[in-house]
Amino acid sequence: MSKIAIDIMGGDYAPDEIIKGCVLATKDIDSTLVLVGKEEVIREKLSAYTYDESKIEIMHADEVIEMGESPVMAIRKKKNSSMVVGLKLVKEKQVDGMISAGSTGALLTGATLIVGRIKGVERPAMAPFIPTQTGCSLLIDCGANVDAKPQYLEQFARMGTVYVEECLQIKNPKVGLVNIGTEEEKGNQLTKEAFKLLSESEGINFYGNVEARDIPQGLVDILVCDGFTGNVILKFMEGFGKWLLGMIKVEFLKNIKTKIAALFMKQGISTIKEKFDVAKKGGAPFLGINGLVVKTHGSSKSQEIYSTILQTEGFIKENLVEKLKAKFEENIN
Amino acid sequence: MSKIAIDIMGGDYAPDEIIKGCVLATKDIDSTLVLVGKEEVIREKLSAYTYDESKIEIMHADEVIEMGESPVMAIRKKKNSSMVVGLKLVKEKQVDGMISAGSTGALLTGATLIVGRIKGVERPAMAPFIPTQTGCSLLIDCGANVDAKPQYLEQFARMGTVYVEECLQIKNPKVGLVNIGTEEEKGNQLTKEAFKLLSESEGINFYGNVEARDIPQGLVDILVCDGFTGNVILKFMEGFGKWLLGMIKVEFLKNIKTKIAALFMKQGISTIKEKFDVAKKGGAPFLGINGLVVKTHGSSKSQEIYSTILQTEGFIKENLVEKLKAKFEENIN
Numbered sequence: 001m002s003k004i005a006i007d008i009m010g011g012d013y014a015p016d017e018i019i020k021g022c023v024l025a026t027k028d029i030d031s032t033l034v035l036v037g038k039e040e041v042i043r044e045k046l047s048a049y050t051y052d053e054s055k056i057e058i059m060h061a062d063e064v065i066e067m068g069e070s071p072v073m074a075i076r077k078k079k080n081s082s083m084v085v086g087l088k089l090v091k092e093k094q095v096d097g098m099i100s101a102g103s104t105g106a107l108l109t110g111a112t113l114i115v116g117r118i119k120g121v122e123r124p125a126m127a128p129f130i131p132t133q134t135g136c137s138l139l140i141d142c143g144a145n146v147d148a149k150p151q152y153l154e155q156f157a158r159m160g161t162v163y164v165e166e167c168l169q170i171k172n173p174k175v176g177l178v179n180i181g182t183e184e185e186k187g188n189q190l191t192k193e194a195f196k197l198l199s200e201s202e203g204i205n206f207y208g209n210v211e212a213r214d215i216p217q218g219l220v221d222i223l224v225c226d227g228f229t230g231n232v233i234l235k236f237m238e239g240f241g242k243w244l245l246g247m248i249k250v251e252f253l254k255n256i257k258t259k260i261a262a263l264f265m266k267q268g269i270s271t272i273k274e275k276f277d278v279a280k281k282g283g284a285p286f287l288g289i290n291g292l293v294v295k296t297h298g299s300s301k302s303q304e305i306y307s308t309i310l311q312t313e314g315f316i317k318e319n320l321v322e323k324l325k326a327k328f329e330e331n332i333n
Numbered sequence: 334m335s336k337i338a339i340d341i342m343g344g345d346y347a348p349d350e351i352i353k354g355c356v357l358a359t360k361d362i363d364s365t366l367v368l369v370g371k372e373e374v375i376r377e378k379l380s381a382y383t384y385d386e387s388k389i390e391i392m393h394a395d396e397v398i399e400m401g402e403s404p405v406m407a408i409r410k411k412k413n414s415s416m417v418v419g420l421k422l423v424k425e426k427q428v429d430g431m432i433s434a435g436s437t438g439a440l441l442t443g444a445t446l447i448v449g450r451i452k453g454v455e456r457p458a459m460a461p462f463i464p465t466q467t468g469c470s471l472l473i474d475c476g477a478n479v480d481a482k483p484q485y486l487e488q489f490a491r492m493g494t495v496y497v498e499e500c501l502q503i504k505n506p507k508v509g510l511v512n513i514g515t516e517e518e519k520g521n522q523l524t525k526e527a528f529k530l531l532s533e534s535e536g537i538n539f540y541g542n543v544e545a546r547d548i549p550q551g552l553v554d555i556l557v558c559d560g561f562t563g564n565v566i567l568k569f570m571e572g573f574g575k576w577l578l579g580m581i582k583v584e585f586l587k588n589i590k591t592k593i594a595a596l597f598m599k600q601g602i603s604t605i606k607e608k609f610d611v612a613k614k615g616g617a618p619f620l621g622i623n624g625l626v627v628k629t630h631g632s633s634k635s636q637e638i639y640s641t642i643l644q645t646e647g648f649i650k651e652n653l654v655e656k657l658k659a660k661f662e663e664n665i666n
Contacts, residue, residue: 068516133576143513146521180476180564183401188479188561212565213572228521229565231513232545236566237573239546243466244577244605251601258601261594268584268591272577 008037010102021305071105097292120328124288132218148226150193176210176220341370343435354638404438430625453661457621465551481559483526509543509553
């Protein structure tokens with residue numbers, strides 16, 4: 001039976017919402033959850049709930065890594081933080097996966113330094129799914145590598161391919177390179193060189209360049225880019241979507257007629273909002289780490305923690321990390 | 334009295350819509366328009382309209398630069414193209430400005446090679462306004478410099494400052510650096526170095542980093558970034574906005590009730606759409622060129638050509654290029 005460590009102290013709503021999410025998940029998982037954090041706090045919060053006690057263990061850790069801290073310093077100095085203790089459990093294979101809603105930078109640094117990389121992967125990547133017209137696309141990388149080299153992008157494509165095959169059960173998923181034009185010769189130095197590598201790489205179903213304008217069409221299953229570009233796309237989508245929906249709300253509230261319109265469109269608007277609802281989608285594993293480390297949003301509440309736990313159990317059952325390793329060992333041998 | 338050259342052969346709807354836009358503009362401008370392109374075609378198309386003939390001149394040019402052509406090759410080989418002939422008119426000061434809806438790459442290359450750069454500007458930039466909650470922000474650069482150096486970004490900030498002061502009559506406009514975090518130490522190598530330069534640069538009202546998520550809030554008047562990032566933001570906004578509004582349309586068409594809602598919300602939706610309507614906004618001058626060269630959308634129809642002509646006349650009256658030159662001469666001396 002598998003075990004999943006949860007960083008109880010990471011995230012905007014820690015520890016209350018994280019613990020609540022764990023309790024919710026106990027009903028629907030086979031795994032045991034290892035709650036990592038201040039033991040007395042965890043015990044006190046848990047006492048408010050009724051749940052299957054065989055599914056929850058506690059691992060004491062009395063330090064907390066805060067959002068503003070320098071990732072490297074925090075990981076090095078706070079040896080007894082919930083995040084570092086959780087990552088060590090992964091490293092020592094005492095758990096099969098670990099979830100945190102804490103600082104992305106610290107978690108990535110910690111995962112790389114403590115758990116280590118898969119052989120053949122130069123840089124781990126953060127890769128969430130973004131909604132598209134036809135479903136969703138994996139956007140890799142979204143911030144782990146802000147100064148990328150062409151070969152990183154090729155590795156992202158390979159990692160993304162394994163992940164999407166597992167997650168979405170899409171055989172031979174299509175990989176697109178985010179670029180400023182569709183023609184081969186378009187782009188900056190990075191994308192021009194990455195285009196060549198991706199074209200020549202075996203085991204990648206390379207579609208070609210995808211202009212940012214066409215991203216919402218869902219032309220490809222995997223969108224490859226450097227972490228700066230991916231982060232800009234991800235965050236702009238969030239901010240711009242919120243603004244547009246906000247403008248529509250203002251118009252709906254204008255007068256009696258538009259308020260009636262709002263009533264008639266209630267279902268429609270929630271259908272659209274649901275498409276962008278991150279809470280149901282859970283977290284994103286750091287691809288390329290030699291162990292399962294899943295980052296979930298800093299603003300996660302219990303529902304998102306619940307989803308991320310179920311998702312993580314799925315990754316464990318599917319042997320995601322082993323499959324990624326196999327893909328890269330193939331290339332090394 | 335000023336003169337404006339128009340590339341009649343550039344753009345998806347050339348020459349018909351370009352000529353129609355020119356005729357429309359004759360009613361509302363003081364300038365004379367110099368229509369550059371195949372004389373017989375221009376004469377034939379013009380014969381369909383009644384207009385003040387003293388306001389239109391024709392300059393024959395029998396070649397056309399197509400969208401797919403290599404910019405450098407096209408500019409070098411097609412000496413008698415409407416674009417090259419128009420740019421030469423600017424260089425020789427026979428006109429006070431030039432407008433084209435043709436290939437952006439070719440127009441930028443041509444402007445740089447034929448008209449030349451302002452002293453002190455290493456790279457000209459393309460800078461359109463993007464809509465925000467509070468009005469609009471200038472996004473500089475949007476594709477002219479896909480591999481930028483930190484000092485280019487500092488120069489973009491200075492050019493943007495002059496342009497926004499002129500265009501929007503905002504004194505001492507706020508400049509933000511597009512980045513993946515708000516803290517000074519966040520970003521890639523380019524933005525980290527640019528942050529320092531922008532902080533130290535005199536005559537720039539530097540706000541700090543702006544995350545892509547916050548761009549729609551309109552926190553700053555000018556958003557500085559490399560051309561790759563700017564192009565991604567601009568095009569993603571276009572594609573994502575279209576998709577979101579398309580989804581809303583689908584929901585409005587679902588049943589009788591939602592169709593009534595659509596009727597009640599007609600005004601509201603068009604208010605929102607207007608915010609994103611490029612046709613009314615006109616084109617964008619290449620900032621840093623030693624003459625006025627204005628690029629308008631490839632998909633421009635007569636209404637956008639009309640707007641761009643009026644806008645260009647405004648730039649001439651405001652002495653935009655002279656003011657930009659003065660700003661950079663100041664720094665050289």
